[in-house]
Amino acid sequence: MIRLFLDIKDLSVDLEEFHLQNINLQIEEGDYQVLIGPTGSGKSVLLETIAGFYKPYHGKILLEGKNITSLNPEDRGISIVYQDYVLFPHMNVFENIAYGLKKKNNGNESSLESSVYEMAEKLKIDHLLKRDTRTLSGGEMQRTAIARSLIVEPKLLLMDEPFSAVDVNTHAHLTTLIKNVIEEYQTTCIHVTHDFNDVYNLAERVAVMKDGKILQQGTLHDVFSRPSDNFVAKFVGVHNVFQGEIIGHDKSILKIKINHDIIIHSSDVFEHYSSKKTDVMVAIRPESIIFSNEPFISSVRNQLKGVVRDMFEVGHTVWIEVQVGDVTFRGVLTPNSCESLGIKIGKEIYLSFKSLNVNLMEYHNDDYST
C-alpha cells in the first residue's frame, strides 16, 4: 500500500468572512499538485492552512503519516512562496536566502555561505547576492524567494501564484528553471495558479476549487478530459456542455439524445446509468471536434451537420461556433486550417468527434446550460 505523503482529511476552516469546507486532498511524495479555481475560491487559504497559519475547526492534516494539524508553522517543515515575493526588505538577497538556513543550522555559519552561493547559482542569482532586494526585477525577486524557501529543504513547498507578477518571457524562463530545480531537489509541491500554461507545463495532479470546496482532483488528464461537473468543465475550458438523456446503448457505447433530435455516442463509463432513461450532462472539449466540408467514413462515431454562426480569433487560434439544430457547438482551429476549409459565417459544415471524447457527468438541475 502506498503511504500518502500529504493527506488532508475533511478539513474545515472558519475565517468568519470565508470558509473552507470538508477539504480532502491526497498527494504522494514528489508530486507536483496544482490548485486551480476562480478568485476567492479558497486556494490561498488552503495553502496557508496547510502551512499552519490558520487553525481548522474540523479535520486533520497528515504529513508523512504524522498529524501536523495543531503543530506550529515553524515545526512543520513546509515553506511558502507568494506571488509578490514577500522578500524581507531589511535584508539583502544573501540575507534573505540565508534566513531560514541560519535557523536550521542553529547559528552554525560555517557552511552557510557556500550553501547560499550554491542555491543562488542554481537559480542564476549568484551575481545579485549583495543587492538590496528592492532593486531587483520581478523575476529576480521571485527566484530569490524560491531560493529562500528551497534552501531549507522543506518537506513540502507551497507556491501561491508564483509567476503571475512577472512578464511573459520571464514567466516562461522561470517555469523551466523552477521545474528543473524542484525536480533536482525532489520537492513535493502544491502550486496555486490561474495560468493554464503552468497547469500544462508543471502539473502532475490538479485540483479544482470553488467556494471553499474541492470540486474535483485527479491527474491532469482526468480533470481536463473528464470534468466531474458543469462548473469544472467550463472552468477547464470544456466549452461544449449540454444536458442530455441516455436513451440506450450498443455494447459499451452509450446513445445520448441532446435537445430532442441530436443523437451522439459516448464510450464514457457512467455509473448512474441503468437500462432506464437517465439524465446526464455531456462535455466535449473544443479541441476534440474535427471540422470538414464533406461527411467522411471513419471510425469516428459522431458526425453532425451544422451552420457556422460565429467565429472569432483568440490569440493564435480561431474559435468557431456551429449551430446544430438548437444546439451550439464550439470548436477551435488554426487560422490556416480555417482558411483552407474556407470556413465563414453561414457556411454549412460537418463536425466529427470520437465517442471517446464525449465525457459524461452526473446531471444536476442547476447545471443546465448550453
Added chain:
Amino acid sequence: MKSKMEISFISIAIFFTLILFLAVGSLFIIPSFQGFIDSILSEEMIGAFKLTVYTAAISSVLVMLVAIPTAYSLSRYSFPLKTIIKSILDLPMAFPEIVLGLALLMLFGNNVLGGFLEKFGIQIVFTVTGIIVAQFFVAFPFAVRILYSTFNYIDTRYEFVSRSLGYSEFETFYSVTLPLSKDGIFASGVVTIARCIGAFIAVLFLAGGTYMKTETLPITLYLNLSFGNFDMALSAGIVLVIISFIAIAVLEKYGKEKAL
C-alpha cells in the same frame, strides 16, 4: 496659471502658519538676553530641566515597553473586549488633559488604587513617581495609536514566511516585525518623548507641581507666570520649544531617510 482655489488655499496656509510662527517667535523676542541667561542658569530651571529629562526618559521607556505589545496584540490577535480596549485607549486623545489629570488623581489618591499601593510603601500623589505616572498616561495612547497603524501596515505574510522558515512567533517578532516597524517605533518614540516632556495638567494634578520638588519645565513656566516672573516663564517656554524643535528635526530626518 494658478486657479482661484489654489491661490485661496495657499494664502490660508501661509497666513495662519505665519501667525503661529510669530507666536512661537515672540517667545524669543521679549525676554532680555541677560534675563534669559540668568533664568536658564538658575537653580530652579536647572532642577526643572533635570527632573523633566529624568522623568520623561523613564516614562518614555515605560510607554514604549508597554505600547509595543499592546499595539501588536490589538493589530494581530483576536480576543474578547478588543474593541472596548481600543476605544478606551483612544479616549484620552479625545478628552482634555485636565480630565485625565483628575481621573488619575481619583485613581491614585487615597480612595482607590492609591490606598492599596500605599500599603506597599508606594506613593504616587505629590511625588516624582506621580510625574512619571502622569507622563506615562498622557503619552501612552498616542504611542499605541502610532504603533497600531505601523503594525497594521506590515503585511502579515512577512511573519508567515518567517515562521514557515523555522522561526518561532517571538523570534519572528524580533527578527522581522520589529525591524520592519523601526520607522514607526522611532516616530512613536519621538512623539512619546515630546508628550512626556510637555505633559502639564495631568502632572500638576497628580504630582502637585511643588516648587523645586515636583517641578518639571511646564510647571516652571506655569508657576513663574503666576508669580509674574516673566523672564523665568518665557525662558522655560523657550527651552520647551527648543526641545520640541529638536524632536521635530529628528522626525524630519527620519522622514527623509524613509523617503530615500
